[in-house]
Amino acid sequence: MKKNDLYRKTVKLSQREDKTYSARSLKQIIYSSDARDFGQVAKSIPCQAACPAATNIPGYIRCIYEKRYGRAYELNRICNILPGVLGRICSRPCEQACRHGSPDEGDSVAICHLKRACADLKSPMHRIIEGFYAPSGKSVAVVGSGPAGLAAAHELTLLGHRVSLYESEKKPGGMLMYGIPEFRLPRDILMLEIENILRLGVTLKTGTKIGKDISLESLSKDHDAVVVTAGCTAPRSLGIEGENLEQVYNGLDFMKAVNAGEKPFVGNKVLVIGGGFTAVDCARSSVRLGASDVRITMRKTVEYMRVDEHEKHEADFEGIRTQGLVQPKRIVSENGKVTGMELYHTKMEYMDRPPWRTTVPIENSEFFLPADSVIAALGQTPSPANVSQTLDGSDICESGCAMEGLFAAGDFVTGSSDVITAIAGGRRCAHSVDGFLTGKKRKETVVRLEPHESTDRSRSFDFIPLVGMNTLDLDERMKSATAEVESGFTEEQAEEEAKRCYLCNLKYEIDPLSCIYCSACIDVAPKDCIKMIAKVEINEDGTFGEYRETRNWNEAVSIAIDNERCIRCGQCVKVCPMDCISVTKTELIELDIEE
Ligand SMILES: Cc1cc2nc3c(=O)[nH]c(=O)nc-3n(C[C@H](O)[C@H](O)[C@H](O)COP(=O)(O)OP(=O)(O)OC[C@H]3O[C@@H](n4cnc5c(N)ncnc54)[C@H](O)[C@@H]3O)c2cc1C
Ligand code: SF4
Ligand code: SF4
Ligand code: SF4
Incomplete structure (x- = not known):
């Protein structure tokens, strides 16, 4: 291994040339x-x-x-x-x-x-200020104005296509408008950012349900492509005794009612079943509706909650208790009114396939929790029949479906996910649609x-x-x-x-051809960020593999900056007598390309 081997010599440029540079x-x-x-x-x-x-x-x-x-x-x-x-x-x-x-x-x-x-x-x-491609003369219908639909509509419009956005509800935004409560997401902030998309020329048609007011087939005839971003609308049911009682709510319906300004009855004691965003939002909304004793129950341990820790912290602060390792057995009532819930204790068990861990109820562990209302926030699944009876759920993906010109994205494809995943999917899908409409790849990362x-x-x-x-x-x-x-x-x-950010996009590198191995940089390094290297493996794809560090100068073939340890303090650059430490800003960007 020579010192020079440590150094990446060639990069394939976007111009498709191999150039050697240091x-x-x-x-x-x-x-x-x-x-x-x-x-x-x-x-x-x-x-x-x-x-x-x-x-x-x-x-x-x-x-x-x-x-x-x-x-x-x-x-x-x-x-x-x-x-x-x-x-x-x-x-x-x-x-x-x-x-x-x-x-x-x-x-x-x-x-x-x-x-x-x-x-x-x-x-x-x-x-x-946004840059547009020239009008393509093609039109695209997007079904559903949640984050995935908005992202797809925005990207397709920039790519020069005419976009019509169909939404069954009265307002755009999907779960951002109807699921997430206002105390977490003010609607003026949401509407401002939606308006910034619509003003590019997207035609929004609210109160129009595809599959009811207009069939998917006629939509396909009227447009060059259709993107379905209809989210997850089929609620998972509890499948236990008592779930049809009046004071037992489905989490999404409950949040829709709250977000519409209604005040569903919750009483004093509320039991919420589930461990995701919807469960925590239902619990926090119940507190605001006047409940004094709100408890979230979930089958797995509390560490498995699918919300970020701030959200959990705020729920704790508002007095909401979370109880893990329990599972509902039946909802108990008297004269048609909920009085509580019987639950099992559960234990975690390993599985030999994903998701690797599951929970099972412990025999004879039943116990009773009193409640005036129960909210089942178990999440939703996609419902292709909600858009068309002929749509086969097994053949829905971002890059195209069985029906020519039909694409899909967001929760409708992935199942219940999150907003940033839906936005990323909507954008990727827009690029697939663009490829279908133009026969070209026009952007490259x-x-x-x-x-x-x-x-x-x-x-x-x-x-x-x-x-x-x-x-x-x-x-x-x-x-x-x-x-x-x-x-x-x-x-x-x-x-x-x-x-506080380490600016990890800045790559600090030592030029091994100029370095005189004086060790001045190592002496000032605040962390174990500059390594003396004795031997390095080069992977098949040309990236560095395992390397062996040494503290013995006689063994060293090179010294290198470990950019995963570097905190960009710049000390090494200041002390280097040979001025041989360089900094490169590395960014992923999308380039407009012509094939
Ligand atoms: C209560 C709640 C809280 C959440 N909190 C968070 C959070 O804090 N952070 C996070 O990242 N994620 C959160 N999520 C998840 C997130 O909201 C979703 O993953 C995301 O909105 C999915 O985006 P989407 O565009 O795929 O679908 P959706 O947002 O569900 O949008 C689908 C749209 O399609 C419309 N539609 C459906 N069928 C038709 C039809 N036939 N014709 C016309 N229109 C139709 C619907 O009305 C809806 O507007 C939460 C979800 C809920 C329910
Ligand atoms: S990973 Fe690095 S660049 Fe990203 S936020 Fe953290 S410190 Fe900053
Ligand atoms: S910039 Fe600071 S942290 Fe990074 S390699 Fe140089 S001395 Fe180490
Ligand atoms: S200070 Fe400069 S010359 Fe000295 S060892 Fe570090 S990189 Fe090489």
Whole structure:
């Protein structure tokens, strides 16, 4: 193994040329479609890799630090058309992957709260400018105006197609409008971001149910393509005695009623069954309807709740108890009124196939919990029959279905999921539709590599504690059932939180041809971020595999920066006598291409 072997020499550029370059000679922006660059981005920027929409997280966090809120909002909006919405209610898979949250590094960066900050703090004068393709003369119908439908409609419009968006409800937004409660997502924020999509020329037809008012077949005849983003509408039933009693609600119906301003009866004691978003929203809404004793029950342990920890924290704060490892047996009533529920205790068991773990009721473990109402929030499944009796659920996917020109996306394809997954699916589906309509691939994701300066990020930024979200106190929450609980970051808070990000999109590299192995960089390194390497394996795809570190200079064939440990303090750059440490900004971007 020679020292030079440590260095990636060739990248396949978007122009389809192989060029040899070194980090030091990277004087201009390069667009790469080399698997090694994609691999590096995925490995070094774990938050972006975990985001279903591949949002440029370090990019927008840096803009917030620089107080360029409008640009931060735009960077978000490229992949995710609803930043103000997602900044409030995203399921935050990125935060679970954030390097700052790994052991010994403290808490993850508040990526989601920062997303909200750029939406809140951008100037009211900020205007969104979007680039359109020339009109294609093709028309597309999108069925369902939830996040997947909105994302598909937006992308298809930018691609030059005429889009009609059909929605069975009176208002657009899907579960954002009818499922998620206002105290988590104010409707003016939602409508503002929906309007920003519609104003591009999307025709919205609300109160029009496909499969009832217009058949899917006639819609297909009238348009060049149809995208079904009808979500999950078939509720899962409890299948136990008492589930048809008047005070037993289906979670989604309950939330729809609450969001329509109705006040369904809940009484004092409420039992909610389920461990997802809907269950927690039903429980928190019950508290606002006056219930004093609200308990969420779930079959698995509480760790299996499918909500983010802020959501769980707020529910705890509002006095909601969560009991894991229990399963309803029957709902008990007297004279047609719910009096409580009989439940089993359950235990977790391993399975030999996914999902690997299940729960089973423990024999003779039945116990009784009193209740005035029960809410079954077990989730929904897609219902193709809701759109057309002829639609076969087994053949529905983003890239096309059995019926020519028919596509689908969002929860309708994946089953109950989350908003960012639905948005990512809607966008991907729009690209499949575009390929079908034009016979071309017109966009390609590449890695943009740009020479960059070392930043002013300092070691002290690592000791800033996580900035907590400002929230209403309990009295204020109960005064108005729709008052937004979280009130956002101030500019100062946003800056403090943005400082915590390690800017993992900046790749620090040592040029082994110029390095004189003086070890000055290793001496100032705040972490185990600069390694002396004795031997490296090169994988078949050209990426680096296992390497053996050494502390013995005589064995070293090279020294290299471990970008998964680097915190971008820039100390190594400052002390290097040979000026041989370079910084490259790496970003995933979509390029317009002509085949
Ligand atoms: C109470 C609740 C809380 C949630 N909280 C969160 C959260 O905090 N974070 C998160 O990430 N996710 C959350 N989710 C999940 C998230 O809302 C969904 O995953 C997401 O909305 C799915 O988007 P979609 O566009 O695929 O479908 P939907 O949002 O369900 O939209 C489908 C749309 O299609 C319309 N439609 C259906 N059939 C027809 C038809 N035949 N003709 C015309 N229109 C039709 C529907 O009316 C609806 O507007 C929550 C869900 C619920 C129910
Ligand atoms: S530190 Fe910043 S760039 Fe790195 S994973 Fe966390 S949010 Fe992403
Ligand atoms: S900038 Fe250099 S010294 Fe600082 S953490 Fe990264 S590799 Fe280490
Ligand atoms: S300070 Fe510069 S020259 Fe010295 S070992 Fe580090 S990279 Fe090489």
